[in-house]
Amino acid sequence: MKYKSNKGFTHSQADKIGVLVTNLGTPQAPTKQALRPYLKEFLSDPRVVEVPRIIWWFILNMVILNIRPKRSAEAYSTVWTDEGSPLLSITKAQSEAIAQRCKEKYGDDVIVDFAMRYGQPAISDTIDKMLENGVRKLVVLPLYPQYSASTTGSTFDAIANDFTKRRWLPELRFINHYNDRSNFIEALANKVKAHWEKHGRADKLILSYHGIPKRYLMNGDPYHCECHKTSRLLAEKLGLSHDEYMTTFQSRFGREEWLKPYTDETLKGLPGKGVKSIQVMCPGFSADCLETIEEIGEENHEYFMEAGGERYEYIDALNSDEEHIDVLFDIVQENLHGWTVESDNSVRAGLAKALGSEV
Ligand SMILES: C=CC1=C(C)c2cc3[nH]c(cc4nc(cc5[nH]c(cc1n2)c(C)c5CCC(=O)O)C(CCC(=O)O)=C4C)c(C)c3C=C
Ligand SMILES: [Fe+2]
Numbered sequence: 001m002k003y004k005s006n007k008g009f010t011h012s013q014a015d016k017i018g019v020l021v022t023n024l025g026t027p028q029a030p031t032k033q034a035l036r037p038y039l040k041e042f043l044s045d046p047r048v049v050e051v052p053r054i055i056w057w058f059i060l061n062m063v064i065l066n067i068r069p070k071r072s073a074e075a076y077s078t079v080w081t082d083e084g085s086p087l088l089s090i091t092k093a094q095s096e097a098i099a100q101r102c103k104e105k106y107g108d109d110v111i112v113d114f115a116m117r118y119g120q121p122a123i124s125d126t127i128d129k130m131l132e133n134g135v136r137k138l139v140v141l142p143l144y145p146q147y148s149a150s151t152t153g154s155t156f157d158a159i160a161n162d163f164t165k166r167r168w169l170p171e172l173r174f175i176n177h178y179n180d181r182s183n184f185i186e187a188l189a190n191k192v193k194a195h196w197e198k199h200g201r202a203d204k205l206i207l208s209y210h211g212i213p214k215r216y217l218m219n220g221d222p223y224h225c226e227c228h229k230t231s232r233l234l235a236e237k238l239g240l241s242h243d244e245y246m247t248t249f250q251s252r253f254g255r256e257e258w259l260k261p262y263t264d265e266t267l268k269g270l271p272g273k274g275v276k277s278i279q280v281m282c283p284g285f286s287a288d289c290l291e292t293i294e295e296i297g298e299e300n301h302e303y304f305m306e307a308g309g310e311r312y313e314y315i316d317a318l319n320s321d322e323e324h325i326d327v328l329f330d331i332v333q334e335n336l337h338g339w340t341v342e343s344d345n346s347v348r349a350g351l352a353k354a355l356g357s358e359v
């Protein structure tokens with residue numbers, strides 16, 4: 001059979017709304033063996049690496065997958081906790097907190113769950129579970145504030161690809177971005193202010209975002225502009241002048257030019273220009289992960305101090321802070337607008353009978 005059936009449907013089930021929270025994904029363990037399949041899936045995605053497939057297949061399989069898993073595993077082992085990968089445990093906590101809010105407001109009509117674009121829990125498995133539990137309307141919330149084809153676009157591909165295998169599609173609402181949303185900017189600003197209250201101000205606030213190849217921007221990806229907009233709005237909210245903050249791009253991969261200025265090169269150069277104390281925030285990461293904890297918290301900290309810096313502080317991502325959950329729940333609520341959860345019992349009864357399930 002070409003399409004997945006709707007086994008598990010019972011007529012007594014009421015139609016439900018599903019909220020699927022997604023993030024990038026992370027390896028199962030901080031080991032070379034676990035990194036290989038994770039990196040293979042991630043880096044085989046044509047939205048992530050836009051290089052002709054045949055050429056990329058050779059580079060990926062012959063070079064990268066022989067070198068990078070070991071190096072990445074070492075980096076991951078420095079951030080691993082008792083609960084596993086921070087990205088996974090924080091995304092789970094965010095999803096549970098949104099679920100709690102939905103339960104308080106909508107009771108059992110709205111089911112909230114999370115999935116990862118690469119690795120586990122897989123998007124298709126989570127959609128399977130939701131549909132089996134009666135979901136007929138689906139809101140997808142990728143936890144990327146700024147749209148990029150390599151992240152948000154790729155998440156849409158995964159949903160679309162899953163739908164090609166299903167017979168009875170649910171209704172779909174897909175959240176594209178929230179980079180300039182006022183309560184998101186406010187939550188970021190409050191996080192900075194809380195840090196200032198505790199530690200005082202520094203010479204500069206560095207807003208570091210994950211990079212993408214410059215070529216993607218030149219081909220029309222709005223990510224760079226969306227990052228700058230987040231920075232501008234945040235700086236306005238904090239009353240910062242142009243020389244009190246900076247937008248930079250981190251986590252380069254491969255040899256081509258990526259969005260500039262690069263975070264690492266910037267930090268190496270700042271002490272020589274008289275900037276001796278900095279605070280770094282990453283407003284493109286909804287959860288702390290390898291790229292913030294290790295790359296910003298450790299590696300770039302060292303670069304700055306070795307170059308003559310005197311004070312370096314990383315300001316955590318919004319993670320499962322109450323105010324962040326308020327923002328995410330607000331986005332979800334907006335996207336439930338006009339959706340009711342009335343059960344079409346006659347359709348379900350007919351279907352359940354035909355499928356031989358409970359009627
Ligand atoms: C937040 C937005 C992100 C964008 C944009 C992004 C683009 C992008 N990433 C790579 C390559 C890698 N990224 C890796 C880790 C990683 N990337 C993001 C987010 C964005 N990536 C996150 C949240 C993480 C951390 C995951 C975790 O488990 O903690 C990695 C894996 C780690 C490593 O080996 O360095 C790679 C590889 C490309 C090529 C790209 C743009 C096209
Ligand atoms: Fe990345």
Ligand SMILES: [Fe+2]
Binds near residue numbers: 251291
């Ligand atoms: Fe990195």
